[in-house]
Amino acid sequence: MSQFPTLEKALKHYFGYDSFRPGQKQIVQQALQNQDSLIVMPTGGGKSLCFQLPAMLKKGVTVVVSPLISLMQDQVEALRNNGISATFLNSSLNGWQVRHREESIRNGHTKLLYVAPERLLSEKFLPFLDLVHHQVGIAGFAIDEAHCVSEWGHDFRPEYRQLKLLRKRYPDLPVMALTATATERVRQDIIQQLHLQDPFIHIASFNRHNLYYEVRPKAKSSYTELLLQIRQAKGAVIVYCLSRKSVDDLTLRLQRDGINVLPYHAGLSDEERSTNQTRFIRDDVQVIVATIAFGMGINKPDVRLVVHYDLPRNIESYYQEAGRAGRDGEPAHCTIYFSYGDIKKIEWAIDQKSDEQEQMIARQQLRRMIDYAEGTDCRRTIQLSYFGEYFAGNCGKCDNCANPKPVEDWSIEAMKFLSCVARCKERFGMNHIIDVLRGSKGQKVLQNKHNELSTYGIGKDKTADDWKFLGRSLIHQGILEQSTDGYAILKLNPLSWEVMRRQRQVFLAIPTQKKETQEEKNLKKAGMEVLYERLRSLRKKLADDQGVPPYVIFHDSTLKLMAQVQPQTLLAFGELSGVGSSKLSQYGSIFLKEIRAYRQEQGLPIITDDGRIEKPAPSTTQMVSLQLFQQGLTVEEIAQQRNLKSSTIFGHLAELWEMGEEVDIDKLVPPERQKTILQAMEEIGVVEMLKPIYEYLDAEFSYGEIRIVRSVWKKHHNSK
Template sequence: MPDSHNSTTRLFETDGARNPVDLLKRVYGYSAFRGQQQAVVEHVVAGGDAVVLFPTGAGKSLCFQIPALCRRGVGIVVSPLIALMRDQVQALNGLGIRAAALNSSLTRDEAIAVRRALGSGGLDLLYVTPERAVTPSFAEMVADIDIALFAIDEAHCVSQWGHDFRPEYRGLDCLSSHFPGVPRIALTATADPHTREDIVERLALNGARVFTSSFDRPNIAYEIVERDQPRQQLLRFLSRFKDASGIVYCLSRAKVEDTAEWLNAQGIRALPYHAGMDRALRDAHQDAFLKEENLCLVATVAFGMGIDKPDVRYVAHLDLPGSVEAYYQETGRAGRDGLPSEVWMAYGMADVIQRRRMIDEGGSPEEVKRIERAKLNALLAICETAGCRRQAILAHFGEAHPGRCGHCDTCLKPVETWDGTEAAIKALAAVYRTGERFGAGHVVDVLIGTVNEKTERFGHVDMPVFGAGKDLPARTWQSVFRQLLALGLISVDHAAFGALKLEPEARAVFRRERQLFFRKDRPTGKAPRGQKSSAARERSELAGSDLELFERLRAQRLSIARDLDVPPYVVFPDATLIALAKQRPRDFDDLLDIPGIGESKRERYGEAFLAVIDAFEDGG
């Protein structure tokens, strides 16, 4: 077991140490809770069940960690990923909290040591997978120990409507009957209203108090662009970041490998990550991403759920996610530390067609497919909006926002719109006249009057619609069809090889009963006016000698992290280093005034960081 256990025992020598506010300060180094954290903590400490719907970075973990420390017994945390357990256990041990995980990655001797510690009362928190938590052997193992609470993390996995459905989560409703009287807390950062209802029902939490905070992530800047030479677009985005870590998401494993190889050739250190890789290599790449400070991880969505790395400064998507929830969760891996971060996505018509094919050809029941199509349409609508992206994202989660956030591309440089009613009529007429048998590429060729083998073979060159749209470039027509898709006026028939079909709502446009305004796409390569890289904004908090000291503290943190073989943020997050550089504490007492430094971390690392500050102040 970690050598931090003794320090944790000292923390709990008096009943006063079990006061939540006191624990927050002494263990975690923060003087006050944020938002609804304290209300959740006090409710669970008193024995109540809770459903917590907070965005990433809002401090969900504290909502079960502190009650587990305050209540008698061990807190059992159900988590879906072994890698996530390892990261959280490392961070907790760094705080002096007695935490361990019990999963398949442990050796026999390690598993025996964890069980012994559990049986002897030597653990404050135990992490297990949902598969293990529902087994009779697990119930037998914990039958004679005091359980402080059950925390079910990533609770959206229980819902068939969610984007990360995991059938094993359905069995967790047994906890209420097997362990009556033990409080349960379910937590997630991504759940639309339908999924929230499913969480409550599936986990038998009907009597639980639901805590919901704003899903807004004000430190994240959003940018979505039409795909045009995507690699060059990505390179321009990544050029904003120096000395920063980030994630680039791709849909396929092959694209992950190719993109990582290409980025390395461009001088950007990048590693691939996907489920098809050798397990040892995949784990090594994840470890590198967690422990190094200037690395780009190119990944499929197999990477990242619940990832604890707080200093991810950017997330880029080269392919369209499947839903707003997936997009929100994946972009939410940026800026967990609250510092400025940026997310970027390139998308095109091919994305929409591919995603809809994946839905239609999947094995889900038709009702689930209908929900998935609606979720994809909601994401497409956010891509095509001319309004504030933040407002559109939050509206999907049932949250009102006034718009004009000043921190997304459409707010930084408002998108021009144009009356697209006549263009829409031409586009819909071309779909109809060609028999609703062709994809967008061919219909665009008909509209702009392209004479080729296909338009001649099908006799489309002789139709009145041929060349009817030659006043607009092909790129604009592609945008028109994407926006018609987003508006539900046309659909894609994958059984007919991606043919465009008219929807009933299109009749009102044909009859000129409905006026349409389309967003006017920006010229390729133009960044939003006034947008500044997150790395630059983060460093702009520091200047001159403060920035120089920050870099020295950063080097000290990296040295300690390498010696301990832990990620640098386990030592201190960037926000703590910034506070150290600004406030420059000179003794041990002063260190406790720095956010993120509690008693355990002061004892472990205080002397080393004070030495750096003293040497800097003395001109060394």
């Protein structure tokens, strides 16, 4: 370092920065003293510089272990642009390129060598490394994405475990382990697995002040919401999905709606993935829709929106993926679209793991992710507490803080819940406790004689979702504990007994029926806007084909009217302002086809050319409910298996019956109960609204049963 009077001068010379980010200078100083270190620094926090600058100031080559080809290429390209001699060795190179680069390394022309763990520890490469050490010297090793070494990390890779061989082979060379996400458990595992000796440990704050976090329910309108988010984003957008199919389907829909978007997943060829990633980084496209295979180490600073269209598998991976937003420090938005169906998909993937320990860890991580998605506390408080960092809350930059929920006293309900846990001897999970509270006659309840407990049936006044919400809140507040052995058994603690002795109150932030905001009012128009953009694209194509300006086909005002009215017959189309007889004959059928296609995709009724009304086909979720029902499961069993409300399952079956599917109505609602509900409908003269019928029957019949019988009534009266 003699050529630079200060570290700041070296920083300016090599990287162009005038000052270090918090923590960087101390890390570099320790690295120059050849001390082992563990660096935990959030995405975009400047981890790479912590080993890159020391590499330039020390003799020899620094070997960087990196798990992904794209990560290596990205960092090496950036270093070369700064005039730094860096290279990588991986499977993307041919034999001649490998030999040429190895010769350059042996001749001392390379300061940073990036290599994957598999190659580093191979029988052929280790002797080469010995030769390099002998001829030019190895300054040390940097293990990037070090959480991969731990089975408790979110991206465990068995080959990382073998890196401890470096300590045995080169006991005197320093090792720097770096990661953006690591709980205390993972940090200790990294130190142990890599045999770090008295390491310098730097843990930066995990709080990304510039990011806004929110969780939205996934519903039929979610695609429209996503479309609006993308159109309003003033920069690049990453959308994550769980599966390749979801990526392909969503990419196609966005492309059809005029979004400049590309897919990224393991099912594409290496060349396609590389091309799509490069086009995204270079701003050739605004949006990339990807599986979690995308993004590790990608240094694109201007991502303004990261959307998880499916639930992430765990908090660590979510934190890292969301952290790809706003790396330039400017405000950015992070959204999760949450549905219980995603949980089932993830659970299925977990079940495919062959190792029981891995399954147990994955389930535990998934539960914490669900707790985050359903939580009513400050999102930052939940996130940061996961990593062992305290945050007081009220961040103002998450949905829960920006729209706080009203607080209610649930002390009595909490006493009931905790008492039931106690009377069940603290040997069961949440679903069983809820079954006992709600008076279930399920086999497990009866086998354990829990129908004889004093708490049996005392919670019928609340839904299963209400009790589950309370149970999770009690865990968040530390009033109840949940075992981490994969079985999620509920356990009491001293705070539990304080509640049961009336020495402590329990307050819950209750999600309310949201008032319609101006944004949501605009969403009602969003369907019109989506169709409007599609009609504009169609108009542009027709105009290009004819070599005329688009307004010659139709004016914007006419297209907006089309999108609003959505005519489906030539007669209705001809009545639109701006549509004369000539344009009706020229373009009517073409535009009607686009309008019908849009309505079909949205699940809306379609009027065919011969005047028939085609109702939408049954949805996938409806058919899953029907298949389970036809297999002999009760509505309650289906609801529990699918993590949905019983009323939702009743709704599925009622809608399917109305569509003409085979549903055994008498099995759903016994004929004598049907008769009583029908009499109530006739007596009070109300059919459309369920609540008056429910109250008239003194709540002895569920809304689901009433819904089914109403379908029967409607079909009977419509056939007259």
